Amino acid sequence: MNVIDAAGVLAISTRLQRLSDRIRKDGQEIYKAMGLAFEPKWFPVIYVLHRRDTLSVVELANEIGYSHPSTITLLKELEKEKLIRSKKDKADERKRLLQLSAKGRHLVAQMEPVWDVIVAATTDLIRTQNNLMLAIEEVEEQFQRQSFFQRALPLIAVRNEA
Amino acid sequence: MNVIDAAGVLAISTRLQRLSDRIRKDGQEIYKAMGLAFEPKWFPVIYVLHRRDTLSVVELANEIGYSHPSTITLLKELEKEKLIRSKKDKADERKRLLQLSAKGRHLVAQMEPVWDVIVAATTDLIRTQNNLMLAIEEVEEQFQRQSFFQRALPLIAVRNEA
DNA sequence: TTTATTTATGTAGTTAACTACGTAAATTTG
DNA sequence: CAAATTTACGTAGTTAACTACATAAATAAA
Incomplete structure (x- = not known):
């Protein structure tokens, strides 16, 4: 085993990133193997628009958990691919409303069986004693209760007093 | 719950990245709170050199799991900070051998109590039903046995025949 | 009803990883 | 032992996220 793997929770951020x-x-x-011109980074935007139909830029950014500038960059790419389209919100001229295009909806229809394959293969991959998906959910919940930093604070205080 | 969280294993890569x-x-x-000028991205290099003493660039890159160019960029930064030093390998002129500098070793000594705090806070954070650290290790082991892509292949074949 | 504040979007520049490619030293092969 | 291959390191350029800042529309306040 290498040193980073042996470092355990100290290097957990690195390990998570690597696995991702x-x-x-x-x-x-x-x-690619299933003959689809689709990049994984597009998934959050396409999937959310598939499920939620119409959203503004910031609403979408919040849904996918990216900053709005990152989201805008992704949207530009997807508009160039003609997978989405956008129109001004009549009720609020600041807003740009986003939807899948016909081409986008068609791609989603093609991708749904692929998603089944991905779900099946992932489920197979993470079928271990400690389930990774559940662990993520549980840790996110823990985070919401109290952040990692907040948990460290009292330990820091004790040290600084000593 | 938002759409991406609800997408479960389909969006597991995004979720892992976010948590990381x-x-x-x-x-x-x-x-920062403990008064140390240290960036988390330096951790893999510093920690490995702390544990392994002397390594070449490529050996180090393999240990930390980064590409060698990324490692070189990190090393430049750390040499500028005077936390590491490097010298030519007498036995093999191609190699550059890396070590912690005195300043680097001193920083490690200061960081060791901080690492204890981080380990304690992380352990607290991930103390859930499904342990995240164990789940990562188990999934990495599964990956080694057979990759995610390899697991998907037979499912793709069936679909393409149908 | 101006003026100030907030909200929504966009642009510019940064960061931290990557891949592709090039050069030089060491090793293997014909 | 000369030529070909491999290994080690480095540079250049790309990518996909980010933060900071700018502008315009909507809303709130004086």
Whole structure:
């Protein structure tokens, strides 16, 4: 075992990132193998618009958990691919409302069976004693209760007094 | 719950990345709160050199799981901070051998109590029914047995025949 | 009803990883 | 032992996220 793996929870952020990367790259291969021109990074936007139909830029950014500038960059790319379209909100001229285009909806229809494959393969991959998906959900819940930093604070205080 | 969270394993890569980011940012706050000029991204290099003493660039890159160019960029930064030093390998002129500097070793000594705090706070954070650290290790093991893509392949084949 | 504040979007520039490619030293092969 | 291959390191350029700041529309306040 290498040193970072042996460092355990100290390097947990690095380990999470690495695992995320690995899964994303394999996901990309799966889309390719199934003959679809689709990049995993598009998934959050496309999936949310598929499920929620119409959203503004900031609403969408909040849903996918990205900053709004990052979201705008993704949206530009997706508009160039003609997978989404946008129109001004009549009621509020500041807002730009986003929807899947016909091409986007067609791609989603093609992707749904692929998503089934991805779900099946992922479920297989993470079928272990400690379930990764549940662990993520549980830790996110813990985070919401009290952040990592907040949990460390009292321990810091004790040290600084000593 | 938002749409991405509800997408479950389909969006697991996004969820992992988000959690990694959150933990890394809080880690940065902890170093700051304890008065240390240390960035979480330096951790893998510093920690590995602390544990392994002397390594070449590529050996180090493999240990921390980054590409060698990314590692070189980190090393430049750390040399500028005077936390590490490097010298040519007499036995193999291609190699550059890396070590912690005196300043680097001193910083490690200061950081060790902080690492204890981080370990304690993280352990507290991930003390849930499904343990995140164990889940990561288990999934990495599963990955080694057979990649995510390899697991998907037979499912793709069936679909393409149908 | 001006003026100030907030909200929504957008632009510019930064960051931290990557891949692709190039060069030089070491090793292997014909 | 000369030529080909591999290994180690480095540079250049890309990518996908971010923060900070700017502008315009909507809303609140004086």
